[in-house]
Amino acid sequence: MEQDSVNRNTIKVLLVDDQPLLRMGFKLILEGEEDLHVVGEASNGREALEAVGRLDPDVVLMDVRMPIMNGIAATEGISASRSEARVIILTTFDLDEYAFAGLQAGASAFLLKDVAPAELVQAVRLVASGDAVVAPRVTQRLLENFVRNRPPRPTPHPDPLLGELTPRELEVAQCIAQGHSNAEIAHELFLSEATVKTHVRRILTKLHLRDRVQVVVYAYETGLVIPSNPDY
Template structure:
């Protein structure tokens, strides 16, 4: 799926979905202080989040996982299916929350802890709005190790066939993505331009039939490509 990004010069529209008013208030205070980010609404549960996504068309939805009524997993699945222009970042209090991982399976583009620092929160929102994805560096490796084999995965190519279709450089970049590196960091490590890395990432996602780099991380862990490799020439 080609990511739909916010138009140049337009503020990133953010919808907050959390049943705790104080949590929403805290995120709003952080985001309202940021240039280029506009909190367009707040919802107290998943169903309300879906309804507000219909009317507000947010670029990014900050979605709590555990809420009364409709939880964040079901809401994420519906928003991703009905509003592909809206990207979802799931939030949780627990760094090993199986429900949050299920939300990634449902199509979320990111995973953050609720105690995330303001700088990381803003960076993650900007990354997701730009078509990238984010997983908290504190929890990505442990979460994927624990749950990648326990939760059902969606349709995708068989791992061995898909991996065989990747070039050595693409496998190396996929491994770096699984290690939590950004495109900039990968470019620096491999001595190539960030634009070249982005091109490789796009080809990897296309070949593997994956939605974004979060799901590329999951695929890498499931297929043993989460190690570190030495750089090879293109």
């Protein structure tokens, strides 16, 4: 199922799931797009790590519950490696702990397995381009649970890295943490989308973060974003 000849502009995808039929379904969806190519498949996290090192995919669609090594551990392994592959966690479980575990392990996105084909394709493209996505219907619960169960640790001084951000970059970071798109940030801050993208790149560099989803996690962990409603 693995092919050696792939167009340079094609997004290479690795499918990781212990259910062959599910992998087949995802492959049929993705291979129907000219710019997407499934370079390989794996049935557990250990196979996924080996395949990432051998196939160098751009995006990994990663199941959570698998034998031998689960998707969270595999995602941690990919994040700790030299691979540039970005991980999309796919799960049938609409439970916050899976989303948090995946994102904190370094995943770039969290989607449910019943995602619509068009949304799945768009998510792969967004993640490959450096933009991350979280399923809209779980985004709010994700942040609510994070704030409720993982409050920012009290520290006498803010994270030193925040001092590297300009006032405008802090504003953009806060907008990212609230789930706003580049277009929404541009509208809110009266900036062009190109300027917003530049700010996002600088924020990621200064905070040593992989993508904008990691900005969300960082913002709530450090208290950069604090809910105004105590019952939030």
